[in-house]
Amino acid sequence: MDIIKFLDEFTSESLTKKASSRRAMLGNLGSFGKKAAMVAVPFGLASTSSKAFAQDNGNNAIGALQLALTLEYLEAEFYIKALDSGVLPSGGRAEAVYNQISKHESAHVTFLQTGLGDNSVDSPEFDFTAGGAFDPFNPNNDMAYAQLLALAQAFEDTGVRAYKGQAGNLMGTQFLTPALQIHSVEARHASEIRRLRADVLNENTNENALGWITLNNRGPGMPEATQAVYDGEENVVQGGVNLVDATGFSAEAVSQSYDEPMSGEVAQQIAGLFIVS
Amino acid sequence: MEKPRIKVDAVSAKPLKNSKSRRKFLKMGGLAVAGSGLLLYGCSSDDDMNNPEPMPGEVFDLGSGDVGILNYAYALEQLEAAFYTKVLDGSYWAGANAEEKKILEDLYDHEVIHREFFKAAIGANAEASQVLPELEFDFSSVNFADRNSVLATARVLEDTGVAAYNGAGRLLQTPDFLVIAGKIVSVEARHAAAIRSIYLEDDTAFAGDDIIDSNGLDLAKDPQTILSEVGNTGFVVTEFTANNLPQ
Numbered sequence: 205m206d207i208i209k210f211l212d213e214f215t216s217e218s219l220t221k222k223a224s225s226r227r228a229m230l231g232n233l234g235s236f237g238k239k240a241a242m243v244a245v246p247f248g249l250a251s252t253s254s255k256a257f258a259q260d261n262g263n264n265a266i267g268a269l270q271l272a273l274t275l276e277y278l279e280a281e282f283y284i285k286a287l288d289s290g291v292l293p294s295g296g297r298a299e300a301v302y303n304q305i306s307k308h309e310s311a312h313v314t315f316l317q318t319g320l321g322d323n324s325v326d327s328p329e330f331d332f333t334a335g336g337a338f339d340p341f342n343p344n345n346d347m348a349y350a351q352l353l354a355l356a357q358a359f360e361d362t363g364v365r366a367y368k369g370q371a372g373n374l375m376g377t378q379f380l381t382p383a384l385q386i387h388s389v390e391a392r393h394a395s396e397i398r399r400l401r402a403d404v405l406n407e408n409t410n411e412n413a414l415g416w417i418t419l420n421n422r423g424p425g426m427p428e429a430t431q432a433v434y435d436g437e438e439n440v441v442q443g444g445v446n447l448v449d450a451t452g453f454s455a456e457a458v459s460q461s462y463d464e465p466m467s468g469e470v471a472q473q474i475a476g477l478f479i480v481s
Numbered sequence: 482m483e484k485p486r487i488k489v490d491a492v493s494a495k496p497l498k499n500s501k502s503r504r505k506f507l508k509m510g511g512l513a514v515a516g517s518g519l520l521l522y523g524c525s526s527d528d529d530m531n532n533p534e535p536m537p538g539e540v541f542d543l544g545s546g547d548v549g550i551l552n553y554a555y556a557l558e559q560l561e562a563a564f565y566t567k568v569l570d571g572s573y574w575a576g577a578n579a580e581e582k583k584i585l586e587d588l589y590d591h592e593v594i595h596r597e598f599f600k601a602a603i604g605a606n607a608e609a610s611q612v613l614p615e616l617e618f619d620f621s622s623v624n625f626a627d628r629n630s631v632l633a634t635a636r637v638l639e640d641t642g643v644a645a646y647n648g649a650g651r652l653l654q655t656p657d658f659l660v661i662a663g664k665i666v667s668v669e670a671r672h673a674a675a676i677r678s679i680y681l682e683d684d685t686a687f688a689g690d691d692i693i694d695s696n697g698l699d700l701a702k703d704p705q706t707i708l709s710e711v712g713n714t715g716f717v718v719t720e721f722t723a724n725n726l727p728q
Contacts, residue, residue: 312696385699395675396688461665
């Protein structure tokens with residue numbers, strides 16, 4: 205009986221059907237999902253960003269995976285260029301960490317391309333200077349290493365929130381579990397990059413520079429332009445329960461205990477800063 | 482919501498009425514007797530024993546549907562919270578460097594907050610009798626004065642938490658619960674990476690090749706596998722069953 209149920213989930217028809225009925229459910233249930241989606245205020249909208257995401261709005265699961273693939277393209281290219289730049293101190297922890305993450309992000313690209321098949325999208329053209337705001341791959345830029353670390357942190361923390369924001373769209377499909385498996389890898393990356401950056405800045409015990417996010421604090425040395433990545437993370441209400449009131453723990457501790465989702469729209473806006481076309 | 486089809490007697494609490502049915506469980510679902518107390522049965526079969534509601538004093542069953550999965554998560558969070566409570570009472574933590582001290586203190590906070598959340602959330606979505614009771618744990622195999630013993634255990638618990646939530650996501654029916662599980666699992670993954678990073682020598686251990694596969698995917702394990710692994714640690718003293726979890 206279970207095997208039939210399992211096979212049934214693999215037909216694209218049931219995938220579409222389920223996705224839409226989940227959507228209806230989400231609409232009815234209200235507060236929770238909406239609260240999750242409301243959060244971040246966009247900090248800048250690249251005019252070309254909407255073109256870069258060829259989302260098929262008729263199917264939430266496919267749209268979710270296309271968004272995921274675009275974010276993975278961004279990360280994969282970023283780490284490859286970072287490793288090629290000569291900016292990272294060679295032979296140390298940073299290089300090992302970037303290599304490991306690079307391997308995963310490139311694997312995610314291939315995995316999602318394969319999973320999407322005919323619905324796959326091409327990589328946008330990226331500009332990691334964000335129109336001249338950063339110069340992360342230039343070894344002659346004294347700030348390049350700091351910018352490589354800051355951008356990596358912003359990309360990883362965004363990735364965690366963006367995958368989480370798409371989970372509902374993948375419910376009832378065979379893509380949910382692999383997406384969760386990528387999501388937690390992004391979270392491991394985020395934790396390590398945050399801690400590496402803290403180490404470089406000599407901020408290892410700074411509450412705002414640990415592996416987890418405190419309130420909506422972007423952390424020491426993070427450019428203000430990255431604030432949208434953290435807006436909404438200060439939430440302390442889960443399932444309608446204010447956990448500061450319920451547990452007596454501080455808002456800092458409660459906010460650290462839960463990562464908040466990010467809507468596809470906000471994720472696109474953030475990625476859009478680095479997309480040329 | 483799926484109707485629970487089996488009710489199972491608590492094997493060790495009282496003799497089974499019918500030894501034939503026990504064999505049936507073994508055959509069909511893969512009975513996993515885990516560690517000192519935790520009993521896990523296969524949960525989906527067409528067996529139709531119509532046992533009455535559990536009597537007081539019987540072994541608790543995690544239940545079915547989303548409540549069952551929430552109880553399952555609650556059990557794991559109870560375990561983690563109890564562990565870090567002991568860590569913060571131990572001499573390794575008292576003498577640890579500032580960074581390790583801070584990390585472990587945060588992990589304690591987070592796991593206790595998760596535990597209390599599940600207690601409240603299940604209470605709000607089910608009868609009081611369906612909420613997993615407070616479990617008893619035995620950490621006598623961990624040396625809380627020893628860094629390696631503490632961090633090795635923390636690593637196992639955090640990686641297990643990640644794999645458990647990743648595997649349970651598809652079993653949830655309510656979108657709100659899936660989002661909540663997602664909010665928690667990424668924090669568990671952040672923990673796992675930090676513990677691995679401070680404990681293991683390898684600079685890539687935070688997301689090491691021992692757990693992340695060639696597709697760049699983290700572990701995902703079903704409740705039976707997780708409960709059997711947790712049982713094997715011997716940490717869980719209180720018996721409970723997982724006979725009706727969705728599969």
